[in-house]
Amino acid sequence: MKTLVIVNPKAGRRVFLNLYLPQVLRVLKRGGISYRVLYTRYEGHATRMVARLRQWADLITVFGGDGTVREVVKGLGDQSLPIAIIPFGTVNVLALDLGIPFNPVQAAAVVVNGKKRRIDVGYMNGEPFLLMVSTGLDALTVHNVDLRTKRVIGRIAYLISAIVTIATYRARRVWVNIPETGLRDRGYLAIVANSRYYAGPYRIADQTRIDDGLLDVVLFKRRSVAAMLRLLAGMLFNRTRFLRDVAYYRCTEVELSSRRRQKMQMDGDKAPSTPARVWVKKRHLSVLVPRKRGAGLIPR
Ligand SMILES: [Mg+2]
Numbered sequence: 001m002k003t004l005v006i007v008n009p010k011a012g013r014r015v016f017l018n019l020y021l022p023q024v025l026r027v028l029k030r031g032g033i034s035y036r037v038l039y040t041r042y043e044g045h046a047t048r049m050v051a052r053l054r055q056w057a058d059l060i061t062v063f064g065g066d067g068t069v070r071e072v073v074k075g076l077g078d079q080s081l082p083i084a085i086i087p088f089g090t091v092n093v094l095a096l097d098l099g100i101p102f103n104p105v106q107a108a109a110v111v112v113n114g115k116k117r118r119i120d121v122g123y124m125n126g127e128p129f130l131l132m133v134s135t136g137l138d139a140l141t142v143h144n145v146d147l148r149t150k151r152v153i154g155r156i157a158y159l160i161s162a163i164v165t166i167a168t169y170r171a172r173r174v175w176v177n178i179p180e181t182g183l184r185d186r187g188y189l190a191i192v193a194n195s196r197y198y199a200g201p202y203r204i205a206d207q208t209r210i211d212d213g214l215l216d217v218v219l220f221k222r223r224s225v226a227a228m229l230r231l232l233a234g235m236l237f238n239r240t241r242f243l244r245d246v247a248y249y250r251c252t253e254v255e256l257s258s259r260r261r262q263k264m265q266m267d268g269d270k271a272p273s274t275p276a277r278v279w280v281k282k283r284h285l286s287v288l289v290p291r292k293r294g295a296g297l298i299p300r
Contacts (some may be wrong), residue, residue: 003084003111004057005037006046006072017203018266020104023165024086027105028061031112035061040068052073054096059288061111061289063104070267072094072224073121073128073285076215082223082286084111091268094130097210098193098289115291119210122194123275129266130210131286132198135174135256135274136189136220141165171223172262174274175254178217186248187219189231190256205248213282217249253279 005025009017021037028035036056040046050060050072060076062069063086072083086107087095094100098117101107122129141162171188178184191198193216196208208216220231222245222286256264261273 001035001056001059002057003059003061003113004050004053005035005061005063006040006049006068007037008040008046008068008089008175011064013070018089020086020088024063024108027108028111031109033059033112034066034128039282040064040071040209044071046071050103051077054079054081059084059111061086062278063088065091066267069094069123070128070269073130075284078285080284082116082288084288086111093195093197093268094156096199098287100289110288110290114288116286117211117289120194120213121281121284122160122192122215122278123267124192124264124271124278125264126253127271129194131195131267132193132204133264133266133271133278134189134191135258135262135264135276136171138234139220146282166228172258172260173263174219175255175257176217176219176249177257178251179247179253179255180251181249183237183249185219185249187221187247189220190221191218192216192256193218195281196233200208206270207250211283213277213280214250214252214281216252217251217254219247219249221245221247251278252282254287 003071007021025035027274038049044067054060054076059082060072061084062072069085085095086104087100087102088104093103095102103229122133124133141158173186173188174186174190176190191204193204195210196203198204204218205216227245236254255275256278257275263273264271264276
């Protein structure tokens with residue numbers, strides 16, 4: 001068994017990287033897995049390295065956050081190599097959804113003796129995503145996050161950005177079009193979710209599953225600042241299902257459009273503006289997860 005270990009050294013603190021990476025590699029070696037360690041140096045680097053070296057490996061191990069996982073999946077293209085995740089960095093929503101331990105050494109043990117689980121992969125205009133894409137306030141928040149602040153204070157950076165964004169926000173209308181049912185609807189913030197968790201341990205829609213072959217579309221129909229603050233509070237306390245003026249749809253494909261181009265985000269990173277066609281490939285990706293269900297469900 002051979003694996004590429006893709007390390008994003010910028011995802012977390014250097015001291016933790018120096019502490020955990022050697023331990024992780026020791027677990028792999030003891031488990032009979034030979035490895036080649038590669039460090040990402042810029043955005044998109046993981047995609048290029050995986051595309052170039054995937055023939056060599058039986059498995060790709062990601063030592064990083066959600067952004068690095070997405071880059072690796074993009075680099076795999078249509079080749080069906082399994083991936084493993086060693087959570088490292090600010091946000092590891094996918095690991096949370098799949099019950100992968102947040103302790104890197106325990107996560108390395110899953111690489112050695114875990115089982116494969118097939119999950120859905122979303123695509124927006126041809127680019128893969130694992131968690132969600134969105135437009136509106138939510139996407140602006142991502143665009144406004146200061147990356148240096150994010151490295152220092154972590155997840156709180158998103159909350160601060162959300163508040164700043166709300167204070168200066170002018171809502172623009174977004175249209176949702178679901179070809180398979182002919183449905184058309186409009187609102188001010190659209191989230192298309194593949195994973196049931198959002199920006200951490202928060203949930204947008206309870207029924208969302210990462211392997212049901214469906215995307216969950218959540219459309220917020222109010223534009224006032226008060227409504228946006230309610231939305232933010234609702235998410236922080238997992239009460240969005242009680243919010244008024246929210247429409248839910250499930251589909252395999254959805255189009256998002258707006259009169260003027262609107263900023264978008266995918267998996268918590270900046271993405272090109274609207275219009276967008278979003279679709280899902282059912283159980284397209286194989287991920288190593290713990291054999292016992294529920295192991296490692298507690299986030300840091
Ligand atoms: Mg789903």
